[in-house]
Amino acid sequence: MMPDECPPAIRVHNLTKIYSLTPVVDGLSFEVPQGSITALLGGNGAGKTTTIAMLLGLLLPTSGQVALLGHDMATDRYAALAQVNFSSPYVDLPGRLTVRENLTIYARLYGLPRPAERIAEMVEDLELGAFVTRRTSRLSAGQKTRVALAKALINRPRLLILDEPTASLDPDSGDWIRGYLSRYAAETGATLFLASHNMAEVERLCSQVLMMRQGRIFDRGSVSELTERYGRTNLEDVFLDIARGQEKGGPAQ
Ligand SMILES: Nc1ncnc2c1ncn2[C@@H]1O[C@H](COP(=O)(O)OP(=O)(O)OP(=O)(O)O)[C@@H](O)[C@H]1O
Numbered sequence: 001m002m003p004d005e006c007p008p009a010i011r012v013h014n015l016t017k018i019y020s021l022t023p024v025v026d027g028l029s030f031e032v033p034q035g036s037i038t039a040l041l042g043g044n045g046a047g048k049t050t051t052i053a054m055l056l057g058l059l060l061p062t063s064g065q066v067a068l069l070g071h072d073m074a075t076d077r078y079a080a081l082a083q084v085n086f087s088s089p090y091v092d093l094p095g096r097l098t099v100r101e102n103l104t105i106y107a108r109l110y111g112l113p114r115p116a117e118r119i120a121e122m123v124e125d126l127e128l129g130a131f132v133t134r135r136t137s138r139l140s141a142g143q144k145t146r147v148a149l150a151k152a153l154i155n156r157p158r159l160l161i162l163d164e165p166t167a168s169l170d171p172d173s174g175d176w177i178r179g180y181l182s183r184y185a186a187e188t189g190a191t192l193f194l195a196s197h198n199m200a201e202v203e204r205l206c207s208q209v210l211m212m213r214q215g216r217i218f219d220r221g222s223v224s225e226l227t228e229r230y231g232r233t234n235l236e237d238v239f240l241d242i243a244r245g246q247e248k249g250g251p252a253q
Helices: 048-055 077-081 099-109 115-125 141-153 171-188 199-205 223-229 235-243
Strands: 010-019 022-032 037-041 063-068 084-087 159-163 191-195 208-213 216-221
Touching (some): 022 216, 048 063, 048 159, 048 191, 084 141, 141 159, 141 171, 191 199
Parallel strands (some): 084 159
């Protein structure tokens, strides 16, 4: 296969965001291959949400380039966005609308040919039946997360970007979401890119990890490469070493 036939799901080159002369994302460059599940990790304020917002075109970079599925986000963003979707606990769906109304709006935004059929599939898959006619403002955190995921999957994205997919969920609900995401990726070959503070989640789901610190990629690799490099038995300890600047090993050169 020629390289251009399967461009990376995400290609970021020298991505920078400066607020009041301070770079909060500082010259990031990385690629995420299609079909992989990749985690973006880093302590509070490392720059993960800012990076995700720039990937999605919600925030303009100060400089640098983003291409999703081979489409440059500066010049060709609509071609990319048709095949991409995202979910974030920080972006609420309109609370006065019911679950079904919300999903209908998103199905129309994506121009789906048979919106009612796709919504019925989502309702069944994500077990939304018991509350599909309820306003989203009246849902529990776990129910909201499942509805947000239904919204994020409605266009069958080839690239799904998730900001903390299981934040504020109990262990059982979190486990259900992780299981669902893992099956979705395996069945469709979609690429998942997620920011998370849950290291066990990343160990379970992700084939690749990008570690951010102070707006930069500090290190990257598979979970086993990182634990080996830092002489640790789990990702949580690697994370703590890097976040506290106490790493004994050090990033791969
Ligand atoms: N609009 C803004 N104006 C100025 N500074 C901002 C703005 N948005 C974010 N920042 C700063 O950019 C830095 C990175 O924030 P960001 O939200 O990307 O971090 P994060 O890694 O997602 O953190 P968390 O894990 O806490 O969500 C922080 O220091 C934050 O205060």
